[in-house]
Structures are given as C-alpha cells and as structure tokens.
Amino acid sequence: GLQGGARAAKPQKELSPEEQQELRRKINSRERKRMQDLNVAMDALREVMVPYESHAPGAPPGRRLSKISTLVLARNYILLLGSSLQEMRRLLGEVSIGMGVNAGPVPRLLFAGGWPLIAGPGQLLLT
DNA sequence: TAGGCCATCTGGTCCT
C-alpha cells in the first residue's frame, strides 16, 4: 500500500536530473519574482511613510524603515485616521446642532503638522 | 561579536 498516504501527487513522468534542475530554477525564479513584487509594494508604502523615517524605532536619522516598522507604523496611522474621522464627525455634529446644518464656520481640524509619532523608539507593539 | 534585517532556496499546501 501507499505508506504515508497518497496525497503527494507524483509527477506523471519521472524527471531527469537536468529536468529537475530546470524545474527548480523555474520555481525559484517565480518565488523571487513574487517576493520582489511584494518589496515593490512595501517600497510604495514606505514612500508614504517617509515622515517617520527619523523616528523609526531603533532607526538612526536617514535610515530607511524596515519592513516590520513600515507595517506597524502604517497600521497605527490607519488607526489614528480612523479616530480622527470619528472626532471630526463628532465636532461636525456639534456644529450642526448649535447653528444649523448650513450655517457657521466649519471647525478647524488641527493636525500637528507632519505625522504624529505613534510608535516611539523601542515600541513595536501591535496593540 | 551578537543581533537585526534581508534575500534566496526549498518543500509543503492551497487554489484555479
């Protein structure tokens, strides 16, 4: 019988060592391409995070963000945007109650200029 | 030199 189960599908035809080598080369090449595409996406995200560069945990000024820092910081920033939106809606609600929907100045949203530092040095927490 | 970060290879599993 088939010891260990018949799950592993064996190739229709046995491959010669040369063919095996060629197959490996193709698989490796695809994997490299996949990881390179991932890195292109990571760079695009990094580009949007440049204001963080000098604040990256453990990163001296001018140092590019590591992958992990890029992801953690991006997540934190998204979270911050979410709460900012929530706060903005709350303020807008106050204005419309006090002055009517179409009247009055729109409350100024105060952004501190640049990106808030969410994760300080040594803080790489996913919470 | 130890630790962090990274690219690559590899074998396994999942999906089309």
Next chain:
DNA sequence: AGGACCAGATGGCCTA
C-alpha cells in the same frame, strides 16, 4: 497539472 502562497533554514551584510 501548475502556479500562488507560506514558513523554515541558511548565509550575507551592517551596526552597536
């Protein structure tokens, strides 16, 4: 069947 996705292993490079 073949490609995509994933995680473990390994070795190189760099910095404190």
